[in-house]
Amino acid sequence: MKKKEFKKLYGELNKTEKERASEEVEIFLETMKQAFSKYPKIVFRNFGTFEVKETKPREVFDPRRNGEIIKTKPRKFVKLKISKNLEEKLNNK
Known part of the structure; x- marks a missing residue:
């Protein structure tokens, strides 16, 4: 949607x-x-918890540069963990 x-x-x-x-x-x-x-965490009762997470810096292969190893920077993203009530509602449909 x-x-x-x-x-x-x-x-x-x-x-x-x-x-x-x-x-x-x-x-x-x-x-x-x-x-x-x-705030790093936002909780909506009977819906779920939104939490800001951060990836760790890591080394990856760059295919554009013949497999050269580059270091990635940490980045933030939002993760949703749904509540048990919402999960049950979704699974019972």
């Missing part, structure tokens, strides 16, 4: 206008971005 489709679904479920639904989704996403910059 793409963001545009999500906004449409959100509007339909909440019976709001297209523009209002789009604004609310954008506000939520911007809030999540700001929250991740301040």
Whole structure:
């Protein structure tokens, strides 16, 4: 599902206008971005836990340079661990 489709679904479920639904989704996403910059973990009860993780620096082969070994920099990513309630709901459908 793409963001545009999500906004449409959100509007339909909440019976709001297209523009209002789009604004609310954008506000939520911007809030999540700001929250991740301040907190490494965000918990939504009965949904799951979003956690900022970081990869370790490592050595990898660069196929463009005849297998030369290069070092990668650590990078951050967001991981979602869903709650047991949501997992049960998804598996019972």
